[in-house]
Amino acid sequence: MRTKKEAVSKSDRDAALSRKLSGAGTGRASQRAPKKSRISVLIADDHTVVREGLVSLIRRKPDMSVLGEATNGREAVELWKQHRPDVTLLDLRMPELDGVSAIKEIREHDEHARIIVLTTFDGDEDIYRAIQAGAKGYLLKDVPREALMDSIHRVHAGETCVPVHLAAKLAERVSGETLSSREIDVLKLMAQGKSNKEIGATLFISEGTVKSHVKAIFAKMNVISRTEAVANATRRGLIQL
Amino acid sequence: MRTKKEAVSKSDRDAALSRKLSGAGTGRASQRAPKKSRISVLIADDHTVVREGLVSLIRRKPDMSVLGEATNGREAVELWKQHRPDVTLLDLRMPELDGVSAIKEIREHDEHARIIVLTTFDGDEDIYRAIQAGAKGYLLKDVPREALMDSIHRVHAGETCVPVHLAAKLAERVSGETLSSREIDVLKLMAQGKSNKEIGATLFISEGTVKSHVKAIFAKMNVISRTEAVANATRRGLIQL
DNA sequence: CAGATAACACCTCTTTCGGGGGAGGAAACA
DNA sequence: TGTTTCCTCCCCCGAAAGAGGTGTTATCTG
Numbered sequence A, B: 001m002r003t004k005k006e007a008v009s010k011s012d013r014d015a016a017l018s019r020k021l022s023g024a025g026t027g028r029a030s031q032r033a034p035k036k037s038r039i040s041v042l043i044a045d046d047h048t049v050v051r052e053g054l055v056s057l058i059r060r061k062p063d064m065s066v067l068g069e070a071t072n073g074r075e076a077v078e079l080w081k082q083h084r085p086d087v088t089l090l091d092l093r094m095p096e097l098d099g100v101s102a103i104k105e106i107r108e109h110d111e112h113a114r115i116i117v118l119t120t121f122d123g124d125e126d127i128y129r130a131i132q133a134g135a136k137g138y139l140l141k142d143v144p145r146e147a148l149m150d151s152i153h154r155v156h157a158g159e160t161c162v163p164v165h166l167a168a169k170l171a172e173r174v175s176g177e178t179l180s181s182r183e184i185d186v187l188k189l190m191a192q193g194k195s196n197k198e199i200g201a202t203l204f205i206s207e208g209t210v211k212s213h214v215k216a217i218f219a220k221m222n223v224i225s226r227t228e229a230v231a232n233a234t235r236r237g238l239i240q241l
Numbered sequence C: 001c002a003g004a005t006a007a008c009a010c011c012t013c014t015t016t017c018g019g020g021g022g023a024g025g026a027a028a029c030a
Numbered sequence D: 001t002g003t004t005t006c007c008t009c010c011c012c013c014g015a016a017a018g019a020g021g022t023g024t025t026a027t028c029t030g
Helices: A010-021 A048-059 A073-083 A099-109 A124-133 A145-156 A164-175 A181-191 A196-203 A207-221 A226-236 B010-021 B048-059 B073-083 B099-109 B124-133 B145-156 B164-175 B181-191 B196-203 B207-221 B226-236
Strands: A039-044 A064-070 A087-090 A115-119 A137-140 B039-044 B064-070 B087-090 B115-119 B137-140
Touching: A039 A048, A039 A073, A039 A145, A048 A064, A048 A145, A048 B048, A048 B145, A064 A073, A073 A087, A073 A099, A087 A099, A087 A145, A099 A115, A099 A124, A115 A145, A124 A137, A124 A164, A137 A145, A145 B048, A181 A196, A181 A207, A181 A226, A181 B226, A196 A207, A207 A226, A226 B181, A226 B226, B039 B048, B039 B073, B039 B145, B048 B064, B048 B145, B064 B073, B073 B087, B073 B099, B087 B099, B087 B145, B099 B115, B099 B124, B115 B145, B124 B137, B124 B164, B137 B145, B181 B196, B181 B207, B181 B226, B196 B207, B207 B226
Parallel strands: A039 A064, A039 A087, A087 A115, A115 A137, B039 B064, B039 B087, B087 B115, B115 B137
Antiparallel strands: none
16 A cells, blocks of 8 residues: 655655765866867756756856757757757746756756756755755756856866855754655645645545544644744745645 | 725725726827837846847847846836936836836826836736826736737827736626725735634724625625635735735 | 654644635725 | 725534554664
């Protein structure tokens, strides 16, 4: 009746994450830096104006070039496979295929693919999942031009690049308690306004069991009511209402 | 103890809204079209890449020019007063001063200011408030280039420009029931996970009164639980959690 | 392998929610 | 002037929610 959804353990995941973050800001050189004169960049964002802005910014740089533009995650993966860009700029929430899934698919083809997530969402869970999936950088769309360009250079050079305030959120997430997959199931149904009984019926467990899960969720998220839990989870990017 | 927060009545507001929307898509000519050869555009968005994209798109057009860029609502109002642009492109959620407030301030100086809201939020309440404040257009950031340019031209010519799918949402909002200001107060506190008793203590009213408001909110929003109400309200842009 | 940890399931008990009403006062609209 | 809407408060009552504690089973950890 029960299925193990998370194949890797928490400690395994966090150890991997530490390894990924260890290179941040240290200036550690790439193990195999591309020899091309220009850094080729793939852009993936469903917002026309954002794509336009990135193209404009990159075209202005003599040491960079735009390799292609994707309007969703599926397209991003296809274009990546075709052109193998040096660096990929990727939004998180896109139609067809979301950013995290796109990162995972790309990294199935190349473990060392250099991907920067450029998005508006700053929830700790969003950041965590992106880095966990293999993103080398995480930037918000209000990032200044220079910082964006610097990040592209750094990621291209093999570094990991996450601004301090986002890294702090990430640290919070890592140090804080993790919701189990079952608890997330319950949380999602809670967010739909379902009662404990309805949740139980959906998940084929008793109402009492649902209550114990809800209790665990409250304790881990440090909230008192289900409404607060849903609001919190939405803000953190744990669920998208 | 009680203050009247909404000075204008519902019927007044909706009548005004109907007047504003009546010109949409009819091609009605402006009453006083500017005589300059180029349409001067003011850009206001806190996202660097979006501003960059808009500048890039507009610079490409021979009949348009960028008059200035603002990174928040306060700056947008200042720049508008300085340069009096033909058309203003404005994001909704910005630091310092939000988009709706900026629109209101600008229209205090010029009743006929031509403002287009360009944002990612498509909640009916967001759209309603923007149009209500006096926006002549409402576009999402995934709008194609041509549609954006067309909208700038149309708004400059004095038309109102709201895409059909957004206009439909707006119609839903207008036809649906309106929450009173007090009900919104309660809803906001509900979203923070507060109990009826706590809400009562915060608003200096009895718990019974809170329950009455909560009941009214459920009925108007057509939901059963407070969690559902908060999720719904957030999605619609009624509250920002 | 023993011991700890965590997820999952289930049980009672008290408090709070939420549905069903009703009612009076203030302000705005006709 | 009457009508409508909003805000305030009240009642009852069944159904949830939320706070306790128990036990079983995997999976790390030493």
